[in-house]
Amino acid sequence: MAQSSTGSGPGAAGHAVSRRGLLRAAGIGAGALAVPGLAAACSSDSGSGGTTKGGGSSSKITFGSNYSDPAPKQAFASLISASKSKTGVTTKINTTDHNTFQNNITSYLQGTPDDLATWFAGYRMQYFANQGLLDPIDDVWDKIGDNFPDVAKNLSKGVDGHYYLVPIYNYPWVVHYNKSTFASKGYEVPKDWDAFIALCKQMKKDKMVPLAFADKDLWPALGMFDILNMRINGYDYHMKLMQNKAAYTDKEVTKVFDQWRELMPYLQSGANGRIWQDAAKTLEAKKAGMMFQGTNQVAAQYVTDKKDIKDLDFFAYPAINPSFGQDYMDAPADGFIMPKKAKNTAGAKKVLEYIGTKEAEIAYLKYDQWDVGLAKDLVAPTYNDIQKKSAQMIAQQKAVAQFGDRDTDPAMATALEQAIQKFIGEPTPGMISTIQQSLAKQAKSIFNG
Amino acid sequence: MASTVNDASPAVAQAPKRRRRRLGRLTKKEILVVLGMLAIPVVVDLAFVWGPALASVVLSFFRWSGVGGLHPRACRPSGGLIQDNGCFTGVDNYHRAATNYPPFWPAVEHNVLWLLVFIVIATPLGMLFAVVIDRGIKGSRIYQSVLFLPVMLSLALIGIIWEFIYSPNYGLINTVIGHNQDNNLIDWLGNPHLNLWAVLVAATWRQAGYVMVLYLAGLKAADPALREAAQVDGANAWQTFWRVIFPTLRPINIVIIVVTVIESLRAFDLVYIINKGSNGLELLSVLVTNNIVGETSQVGFGSALGVVLLVISLIPISIFLYQNFKRKEGR
Numbered sequence: 179m180a181q182s183s184t185g186s187g188p189g190a191a192g193h194a195v196s197r198r199g200l201l202r203a204a205g206i207g208a209g210a211l212a213v214p215g216l217a218a219a220c221s222s223d224s225g226s227g228g229t230t231k232g233g234g235s236s237s238k239i240t241f242g243s244n245y246s247d248p249a250p251k252q253a254f255a256s257l258i259s260a261s262k263s264k265t266g267v268t269t270k271i272n273t274t275d276h277n278t279f280q281n282n283i284t285s286y287l288q289g290t291p292d293d294l295a296t297w298f299a300g301y302r303m304q305y306f307a308n309q310g311l312l313d314p315i316d317d318v319w320d321k322i323g324d325n326f327p328d329v330a331k332n333l334s335k336g337v338d339g340h341y342y343l344v345p346i347y348n349y350p351w352v353v354h355y356n357k358s359t360f361a362s363k364g365y366e367v368p369k370d371w372d373a374f375i376a377l378c379k380q381m382k383k384d385k386m387v388p389l390a391f392a393d394k395d396l397w398p399a400l401g402m403f404d405i406l407n408m409r410i411n412g413y414d415y416h417m418k419l420m421q422n423k424a425a426y427t428d429k430e431v432t433k434v435f436d437q438w439r440e441l442m443p444y445l446q447s448g449a450n451g452r453i454w455q456d457a458a459k460t461l462e463a464k465k466a467g468m469m470f471q472g473t474n475q476v477a478a479q480y481v482t483d484k485k486d487i488k489d490l491d492f493f494a495y496p497a498i499n500p501s502f503g504q505d506y507m508d509a510p511a512d513g514f515i516m517p518k519k520a521k522n523t524a525g526a527k528k529v530l531e532y533i534g535t536k537e538a539e540i541a542y543l544k545y546d547q548w549d550v551g552l553a554k555d556l557v558a559p560t561y562n563d564i565q566k567k568s569a570q571m572i573a574q575q576k577a578v579a580q581f582g583d584r585d586t587d588p589a590m591a592t593a594l595e596q597a598i599q600k601f602i603g604e605p606t607p608g609m610i611s612t613i614q615q616s617l618a619k620q621a622k623s624i625f626n627g
Numbered sequence: 628m629a630s631t632v633n634d635a636s637p638a639v640a641q642a643p644k645r646r647r648r649r650l651g652r653l654t655k656k657e658i659l660v661v662l663g664m665l666a667i668p669v670v671v672d673l674a675f676v677w678g679p680a681l682a683s684v685v686l687s688f689f690r691w692s693g694v695g696g697l698h699p700r701a702c703r704p705s706g707g708l709i710q711d712n713g714c715f716t717g718v719d720n721y722h723r724a725a726t727n728y729p730p731f732w733p734a735v736e737h738n739v740l741w742l743l744v745f746i747v748i749a750t751p752l753g754m755l756f757a758v759v760i761d762r763g764i765k766g767s768r769i770y771q772s773v774l775f776l777p778v779m780l781s782l783a784l785i786g787i788i789w790e791f792i793y794s795p796n797y798g799l800i801n802t803v804i805g806h807n808q809d810n811n812l813i814d815w816l817g818n819p820h821l822n823l824w825a826v827l828v829a830a831t832w833r834q835a836g837y838v839m840v841l842y843l844a845g846l847k848a849a850d851p852a853l854r855e856a857a858q859v860d861g862a863n864a865w866q867t868f869w870r871v872i873f874p875t876l877r878p879i880n881i882v883i884i885v886v887t888v889i890e891s892l893r894a895f896d897l898v899y900i901i902n903k904g905s906n907g908l909e910l911l912s913v914l915v916t917n918n919i920v921g922e923t924s925q926v927g928f929g930s931a932l933g934v935v936l937l938v939i940s941l942i943p944i945s946i947f948l949y950q951n952f953k954r955k956e957g958r
Contacts (some may be wrong), residue, residue, distance in 0.1 A: 281920050284693045302922065309694045309712070385807050394817060394902050447809055448795045450906055453815025454797055460809075587710075590923055596730065599906040603819055615727055623723045626704045 184479040208464050239525040240270045242292035244279035249478070253545035254296075257346075257533065260541035265528045269294075287311040291517035296538035299333040299511040300580030301420070303343050306515075307336035313516045314340035318527050320446070322534030329578060330552040335509050345513035346532045349474040350493040351401045351581075352507070359386075359464055360491075368495045369504075371437075374496040378444035381467040388444035391468035392457035393602060399449065400582035401508055402470060403598060406434045406500065408506040411497040413577045416506075420579075420586040422625045426617035434435055435601060435610040442605045451600050455479055470495065472510070477548035477564050487547065490564060494571060507571075509578040511552060569624040593620045676858060687931035690716045693924050718920030722936035733930070734909035738939070741910070742891040749831040750887055753838025758868065760839070761846040775840055777833040789829040790816070819907025826897050826899055826908060834890060840884055845879035846872070883949070888943040892936065912935045917926070 222573040236583060245254040251273065258269045272292055279286070279296075286295075287306060295304055306312050319341040323331065326345075359365070370376040378388035393399040411430045418424040419431070442603060446457060446466060460466040460478040469476060473492065480560045481489045494504045514533060516526050532538050539551030543558040543565075550560060550569040557566065583591035597613040653661070655941065691713050702714035724731045756774055760767045777785060792799045793815035801807040815825045820830050851871050857867040895912040898904040904913030912934060918929030 279923050283922050285922060288694065309692070311694065396903060396905060448812050448814035448817050450819075450902075451793070451795050451822070456794065460796065465809075513843075576779040589918075589925055592917065596905050600819075603817075603906070619727050620729070623727050625710065 205501065206514050208595065212467075224469055230573045234534065237266055237295040237525060238268045239268070239522045239529060241529075242286070242295035243271050244296045245450070246273055246275045246277035246279075249332065249481075249545060254541050256544055257538060257542040260538060261529050261532045263540075267525045267528050269529060287517050287519070290520075291519050293520040293522050294514050294516055294529060297343065297513065297515045298580070298584055299343055299345055299348075299513055300584040302580075302584045303334075304336045305587075307340075307342040308338070311518050312336075312342045313520060313523065314342055315344070315516055315527065315530060316341050317533065318344065318530045321531050325534055325536060325553050327552075327554050327573070329572075329575075330511070333580070340497045343515050344530045345511045345552045346533060346539060347546065348509045348511035348572065348578075349472050350494075350507055350509045350572055351405060351470070351472050352454055352469050352490075352494055352571070353389075353496075353569075354461060354476045354490060354492045355468045356450075356461065356489050357466055357491050358489050359467060362508040365467070368496045375440070375444075376485045377467075378441070382444065386464075387446045387466040388459060388468060389441070390457040390460045390469040391446040391449045392395060392452035392454040393449045393599060394453050395584055396450055396592075396599065397581075398454045398457075398471060398475075399598045400471070400591070400595055402438065402593070403434065404508050404579055404582050405470070406437050406497045406498070407431075408508075408579065409495060409504075410434055410437060412499070412502045413506040413579065415581060417585065420582070420592075422586075422621055426621055427614050429530050430485045431614055432610060435605075435614075436607075438601070439607075439610075441604045442602075449602050459483070473548050473564055473568055474510075481547055487562065492564070492567070506576055507578055508574070508581050509572050509583045510584055528559060587624055589624045590621060593624070595615060612616045646846070666774060683930040683933045683937070686927055687720055687934045689927040690714055690719070691926045693926045707786075716927065720928045721935075723928065724931055724935065730759055730905070730909040733907075734904075734911045734914050737909055738894070738911050739890060741827065741894050742888065744827050744831065745834055745887045745891045749834040750883060751833040751839050752831070756835060756839040756840050757842035757846060761843060771839075771843070774836045776836070776932060778836045778840065780833070782833070782896030783900055785829055785833055786897045789826075789897075790901060793825055793909065817906070823906045824902075826901065828895055830894065834887075837886070837890075841879055841883055841886070842876070845876045847884055849875050885947055889940075892940050911939075 201376045228229045243251075243254055245251050255271070258271060264266060268325060274282075281296075283306070288311065297306075303312070307314075314336070316600075319331070319334070320381060322344070330345055331341075334341050334345060336342045352609065355365075360367075365377055365380070366373075368377050381388040391399075403475075404416065407419065407430075410433050415424060415430055419426070419428075424430070446452070446460065448459075454471060454475060457466070457469060457470070458476050461476070462480065462483060462485045477487060477490060477507075480490055497503045514530060515521065516530065520526050534553075536551070536553040536556050539553050539556055541559075543549070543551055544560050547562055548564065550556075550561070550565050550572065557569065561569070579585055586594075594617060597617050600613055601609055650903040653696075689697055690711065691697060695713050697713045698715075700714055702711045702716050703721075704711070756770070764770075780788075784809050790798075792827055793801075795801060795812045795814055795817070796807050796809075798815070799808070805815075806813045814821065815821045853871050853875065854867055857871045862870065893912060894910055895904075895916070897918070898910055899913055902908060903917065904910055915929050915933045915936060918925045918932060927953075
């Protein structure tokens with residue numbers, strides 16, 4: 179029954195094949211669906227097969243990009259121009275606004291997709307791979323595998339164990355603060371929960387908001403849920419919960435919300451009505467002492483607002499349960515996929531092989547001051563202190579999660595986000611038990627309906 | 628066609644004969660043109676209105692992510708992370724919406740509240756504006772333009788404008804009344820007991836202008852002789868409006884009722900801009916969108932919600948059409 183979530187066992191693959199085979203027999207959507215085994219077989223010989231598919235034009239591909247904001251757009255352009263001089267493949271970039279791109283991904287992949295496209299690691303990629311909309315790229319990974327640590331390899335695999343993604347960068351979810359604030363007030367970086375709460379109390383005394391906080395966009399507070407769950411119950415339990423192998427009514431989940439309740443007086447009030455950019459601004463203005471969010475947001479906001487990024491620093495979320503310490507965190511990775519319907523697979527794979535190298539990541543990071551590459555031992559020459567520390571910290575983790583809305587079914591992530599907003603509005607034990615029951619019930623219909 | 632019917636009505640017995648003769652007088656070319664002019668709107672209507680509506684009804688009985696095809700077999704439980712797809716679930720989607728989808732009932736409630744606020748506040752307000760401006764007060768053109776301005780802005784833009792006004796730390800209202808500090812701020816858009824009303828103020832701001840323009844057009848068309856006659860008969864301004872002018876505005880009133888119902892059912896942009904319609908701002912239209920548009924959509928479930936919205940909007944439309952046709956027949 180759990181075939182789709184583990185998927186690594188041989189029996190699991192067999193099950194999937196028979197189900198798919200049945201669909202093919204029914205003659206419906208046979209073209210769009212592909213047996214994973216067959217797909218792998220196709221791709222293994224597509225070194226030669228790709229050229230025929232491309233019709234001799236293997237030097238030209240199109241790349242669907244959702245890097246529509248100026249900074250990542252520039253970074254991406256830098257990557258592509260470097261790729262051209264290295265591989266000889268001319269790449270035409272088709273940029274779409276990132277929200278539009280994400281909302282249309284289903285029809286995009288089934289229609290006439292580009293040869294390559296930007297996408298995310300985790301369940302968000304596995305979901306599409308599992309429906310046969312992505313081409314496995316195991317042969318690319320045969321060549322680039324040595325460039326990456328195991329963490330990056332695992333992020334790039336579908337539930338069937340084949341590779342479907344080449345990652346480009348990731349970033350950590352950590353507690354940000356201003357060095358100047360900590361220096362002038364003599365604060366110290368808290369290592370565990372008690373020190374953290376004591377620091378929050380002190381900041382409150384010093385007339386500061388201890389933790390800038392915003393959740394109008396629904397997703398930011400999910401990061402708080404993730405980290406508390408990983409700190410209290412560990413990575414394995416967190417992933418079990420995300421994959422519907424644990425229930426939201428578990429006492430583990432109650433513990434997460436109880437811990438969060440303890441922190442509530444130190445979180446910026448009115449979070450449900452605030453966008454995270456405004457919360458970051460309170461940190462920039464030094465009205466807030468700390469802020470828990472991805473560097474991809476906070477550091478990028480410092481750059482956008484032309485604030486002093488050298489004053490910005492961060493620490494890993496304090497330990498709560500000593501048996502897990504500070505071993506885990508959310509470190510979402512973005513990367514590139516090859517749609518099943520890609521035309522020039524040979525050219526696309528050449529580009530992917532280039533992207534999966536250290537120098538490609540360096541080319542990208544030239545214009546990016548907040549993300550870090552995933553290649554082994556990479557220290558890009560353009561790294562600032564934030565990036566250096568991010569890379570080190572991510573490398574120290576025993577495991578990294580992607581993010582609440584990347585690790586589970588989107589409908590479930592939405593339900594959880596809405597429940598968290600309710601909790602933020604009314605952080606009481608009664609509310610916690612109400613939302614736990616409601617979440618468990620919704621999980622049942624979302625996953626088993 | 629309408630004129631044919633009207634001409635025929637005095638002599639009902641002769642009508643079929645006359646009509647046949649008239650049709651017979653049409654040349655082949657004319658018949659083709661008539662057929663063409665009928666066929667094109669019918670085809671467009673079927674293709675873009677009834678086709679999708681029926682498709683939604685059919686889809687609402689399936690569990691489908693939008694990938695692959697639909698299969699005429701019942702869904703199997705998956706138990707894992709990746710679910711059975713494109714299979715028949717019967718009324719499960721409806722059952723889930725009603726019993727196991729927390730935003731559903733709040734959304735229905737908010738849609739009703741939206742409608743009530745439009746009927747009780749926005750429409751009378753617009754009517755008041757129209758009457759005052761129609762009396763020709765000083766600077767009426769300026770008032771007219773100012774009040775009509777929001778109607779010309781898209782609702783998405785209105786959402787952004789009001790976000791600036793309501794924003795907790797940097798917003799206009801909280802800054803002016805000195806409630807922008809974290810210990811005393813009023814969370815206009817984040818407090819679920821407050822945000823719907825805050826948004827309704829924004830929606831009313833626009834709707835009142837819309838209603839005003841419609842009424843102004845009606846008032847301008849009202850025969851001034853009626854008003855003079857009423858005044859000669861000694862009616863005061865209040866009586867003149869309610870007893871004499873208002874009844875002549877009947878066609879406009881019906882248009883306004885329809886517009887109000889439609890606007891409150893299709894309310895979407897404002898709340899979607901603000902927080903994607905969650906946390907106290909749930910609306911049916913948003914729930915449909917959230918489930919159908921998106922990375923991994925639940926087309927079947929979203930369609931079921933869409934069908935609920937369709938049924939709700941069919942009620943006022945049917946009443947309106949019934950009333951309208953009944954009146955025509957009665958004439």
